[in-house]
Amino acid sequence: MDAYINLLTNGIATGMAIFLLAVGLSIIFGLMSVLNFAHGAFFMWGAYVGAWIFGLTKSFTLALTSAVLVGAIIGLVVERSTISRVYGNHVSQMLLTMGLMLVLGEMVKVFWGPNILTSPLPAYLAGSWDLNGVIIIKYRLFTIIVGAATALAVYLILKRTRLGIIVRAGVENPEMVQALGIDIRKVFSLVFAFGAALAALGGAIMGPLGGSISPTMGLENQLLAFIVVVIGGLGSFIGSLIGAILVGITGALVSWFLPEAALAVNILLMAVVLLLRPTGLFGGSGL
Amino acid sequence: MILEVEDLHTYIGEFHILQGVSLKVPSGSVTVILGRNGAGKTTTLRSIMGLIPHRKGKITFEGRSIERLPAHRVAQLGVGYVPEDQGIFTCLTVEENLRLAMRNGTSGKLLEKVLDLFPDLRVALRKKAGNLSGGQRQMLALGRALVTGSRLLLVDEPSKGLAPVMVERVAGAISQIKKEITIVLVEQNFRLAKAVGDYYSIIDDGRTVVSGKMGELVENHELLERYLGVKQAAR
Amino acid sequence: MKMKKKLTVVLLAVLLFLVAFIPFLTDSRATLNLMTHIFLWAIFAMSYDILLGYTGIVSFGHALFFGSGAYIVGLLLKYVGASWTNTILGILASLIFGLLVALLLGSLSLRIRDAYFAMITLAFAELFLVAALKLRWITGGEDGFSFRVPELLSNRVVFYYLSLGALILTTFLLYRFTCSPAGRVLQAIRENEQRAEALGYDVFRYKLLSTAVAGVTASLAGSLFGLQMRFVSASVLSLEKTIDALLMTIIGGSGTLYGAIIGSALVNLVQDWFTGLARVYPLFERWPLLFGFVYIIIVLFFPGGLVRAFSGMTETILFKWQARRNPADNYTPGKQDDAVRVCLKRR
Ligand SMILES: Nc1ncnc2c1ncn2[C@@H]1O[C@H](COP(=O)(O)OP(=O)(O)OP(=O)(O)O)[C@@H](O)[C@H]1O
Numbered sequence A: 001m002d003a004y005i006n007l008l009t010n011g012i013a014t015g016m017a018i019f020l021l022a023v024g025l026s027i028i029f030g031l032m033s034v035l036n037f038a039h040g041a042f043f044m045w046g047a048y049v050g051a052w053i054f055g056l057t058k059s060f061t062l063a064l065t066s067a068v069l070v071g072a073i074i075g076l077v078v079e080r081s082t083i084s085r086v087y088g089n090h091v092s093q094m095l096l097t098m099g100l101m102l103v104l105g106e107m108v109k110v111f112w113g114p115n116i117l118t119s120p121l122p123a124y125l126a127g128s129w130d131l132n133g134v135i136i137i138k139y140r141l142f143t144i145i146v147g148a149a150t151a152l153a154v155y156l157i158l159k160r161t162r163l164g165i166i167v168r169a170g171v172e173n174p175e176m177v178q179a180l181g182i183d184i185r186k187v188f189s190l191v192f193a194f195g196a197a198l199a200a201l202g203g204a205i206m207g208p209l210g211g212s213i214s215p216t217m218g219l220e221n222q223l224l225a226f227i228v229v230v231i232g233g234l235g236s237f238i239g240s241l242i243g244a245i246l247v248g249i250t251g252a253l254v255s256w257f258l259p260e261a262a263l264a265v266n267i268l269l270m271a272v273v274l275l276l277r278p279t280g281l282f283g284g285s286g287l
Numbered sequence B: 001m002i003l004e005v006e007d008l009h010t011y012i013g014e015f016h017i018l019q020g021v022s023l024k025v026p027s028g029s030v031t032v033i034l035g036r037n038g039a040g041k042t043t044t045l046r047s048i049m050g051l052i053p054h055r056k057g058k059i060t061f062e063g064r065s066i067e068r069l070p071a072h073r074v075a076q077l078g079v080g081y082v083p084e085d086q087g088i089f090t091c092l093t094v095e096e097n098l099r100l101a102m103r104n105g106t107s108g109k110l111l112e113k114v115l116d117l118f119p120d121l122r123v124a125l126r127k128k129a130g131n132l133s134g135g136q137r138q139m140l141a142l143g144r145a146l147v148t149g150s151r152l153l154l155v156d157e158p159s160k161g162l163a164p165v166m167v168e169r170v171a172g173a174i175s176q177i178k179k180e181i182t183i184v185l186v187e188q189n190f191r192l193a194k195a196v197g198d199y200y201s202i203i204d205d206g207r208t209v210v211s212g213k214m215g216e217l218v219e220n221h222e223l224l225e226r227y228l229g230v231k232q233a234a235r
Numbered sequence C: 001m002k003m004k005k006k007l008t009v010v011l012l013a014v015l016l017f018l019v020a021f022i023p024f025l026t027d028s029r030a031t032l033n034l035m036t037h038i039f040l041w042a043i044f045a046m047s048y049d050i051l052l053g054y055t056g057i058v059s060f061g062h063a064l065f066f067g068s069g070a071y072i073v074g075l076l077l078k079y080v081g082a083s084w085t086n087t088i089l090g091i092l093a094s095l096i097f098g099l100l101v102a103l104l105l106g107s108l109s110l111r112i113r114d115a116y117f118a119m120i121t122l123a124f125a126e127l128f129l130v131a132a133l134k135l136r137w138i139t140g141g142e143d144g145f146s147f148r149v150p151e152l153l154s155n156r157v158v159f160y161y162l163s164l165g166a167l168i169l170t171t172f173l174l175y176r177f178t179c180s181p182a183g184r185v186l187q188a189i190r191e192n193e194q195r196a197e198a199l200g201y202d203v204f205r206y207k208l209l210s211t212a213v214a215g216v217t218a219s220l221a222g223s224l225f226g227l228q229m230r231f232v233s234a235s236v237l238s239l240e241k242t243i244d245a246l247l248m249t250i251i252g253g254s255g256t257l258y259g260a261i262i263g264s265a266l267v268n269l270v271q272d273w274f275t276g277l278a279r280v281y282p283l284f285e286r287w288p289l290l291f292g293f294v295y296i297i298i299v300l301f302f303p304g305g306l307v308r309a310f311s312g313m314t315e316t317i318l319f320k321w322q323a324r325r326n327p328a329d330n331y332t333p334g335k336q337d338d339a340v341r342v343c344l345k346r347r
């Protein structure tokens, strides 16, 4: 039983970090129909910046904040300078964002070297609680709380704010949003930067969860995020949440029995969903 | 003249769709654009709105050139657009649809006025716009364009696909609106056009072929039959 | 127009002649290896061009075909024996494997929007990569494994001609394919999918055909690559390999086939040069960064490829010169893909 609770919390925690990556990917796709193959790079940059700042200042809050800021800035710069030039051209978009993934990944190697680094926890989040024999690892709980809080915040933004209304309207009919006097390009930039910031937050949280960071983590986690959005339905907020938790738990469970097969099982899951429901579990249901 | 269009040429892909459309819209009037299916009426409105780039031609709104402006700038200057498919955001509620259109300058009074004009909308404020009937959607599309506070409305075939009763109500709404706002109306339903229009302009094969006062067109059987296929009975 | 075609043919013949004579001019192993590399990568890049350039499909997992080709041949030769039969069986097996995987991935994702194929191929390539890394007792994991090949094949010169022959044959076959009615439909899909659909073509089936042709060709390139290296490691399945093929395709100009060959030569030469430099100056270990920037610039500013941008320039100059001599010749350069232009002429 213990083992299962352990696996479950681990799976949900990982799922939450992946959710932060996937939700931006999904919203960006929904609004701008850009499938961002560079999204994992924002995640990785978040992880590296977080670990770096934490090493320098020993403040985890500062580490997370700077990761989010750096993510937003990179996202904004990248969108304004390159991606905004290829809206409407799917092939160029995919090729371009994959190129950005490469460049951003190589730049991580330039700044922090190509080797695996450790990503430590702050002391107050280290260790675990023992509740009647059930071990709760503090940092996992922290990850779950941050993930859930962010999910709620994103949901409220989408549901309640003017920006959220514009985004939902833009997903449906970007041209009409423009015809109502709203500069959709600005909204695109904003949403892109926002998605990148969320991804960076996910990365900064994921680093200490696994304990180490490496230049391959961007692609690896992006792959999981793709699986999540395919399962949940590209463009769906709820889909990315449920999909991420599903993928996180599946990964944790399978890893326990056969670590080699974790990715395979998740990919299989995605293939099955694709066969049965090509639009994903929550695709086309709005939000 | 609130809007002047001169020798507009627009391409879609490699197709030369508009080959010289001209339009003069006097302030405070309803100008009806008529023409067969595929004549280029929608393309004209979209070109004015800045939703498709045009290659050649002049567009002036309130004395100011609005060529090459992006759609949101044109809208901000005071041009509202009701597209052929109404462009309702079905995933938003009616209220959200209206709020989205309201800009900083628009007051709640305007919204109230619009809701008075379309009581159906007031009842359905919290409903998903996707659940509205076709007629209600048209009301919402018109209402949404009105709450932007625009001084010119471009309305594309509001009677399309509506039951005759609904067409009557749309006609009523337009006659109300026209008291305050200039309207360019694309309409195939000649009865509606006749009822609300002050001026007309006929587009054929992407060219403006003739324009003038609505009253004169009603008399001109030859024009009607040649360009609009309007038969004796329909009149 | 006619003059241009004649010129192309003559140039090609001269080039082929030169290339065929390289083994007589030098016996440097490095040069022969590099040239062989260029030939095999050209096949791989052309297979990518069938997808990207001729059909408008983006794949980020093309290395899956290349790598599995290398693995299949390698494993067979290592565990069953370094015989000719096994070599040929291995190549055939990798072609069939490539076909099956292409059909599987295609049917999973080609019906949905275009981004899905890119995602699915990426995912499956990664899956194969992980499998190659984790199945250590078979594949040697990260270190890979080396294997013996039939005596004759380990002769560099023989293999050089073999690869050159394979390149010429594939180029010819792929060229025929792109000019075939099916190939034209693919190009119609690339230009405007809705229109192709409206014309009554079963777009899905044609796209599937395109992935099958590309997959089989890539598998061929991979199995030959394995034979050349006599060594396979997981890197043949990595995303970098796909990106290299992609870069070669777009540098040379996608949708031309010959662009992929030029791209292969360019990228391999530069890579070879940089790898050499990196041994002396560690700074050059980050050359993928430079490649990344070049790649982005090409995608953004030279979507037709550097070669076409360049030849467009020279053509314009030539054209001006020709126009002065013959004003009636009303030919606009760079309007159509060269291959298409030639195809159209043949009809
Ligand atoms: N995307 C497109 N590609 C090619 N041609 C187009 C496209 N959109 C419109 N057209 C053509 O442009 C012409 C004008 O279209 P437009 O929609 O402006 O006509 P319309 O007068 O509004 O017709 P209707 O009364 O049917 O609404 C038509 O002949 C149409 O076929």
Ligand SMILES: [Mg+2]
Pocket (backbone or CB within 6 Å): B041, B042, B043, B084, B156
């Ligand atoms: Mg129309």
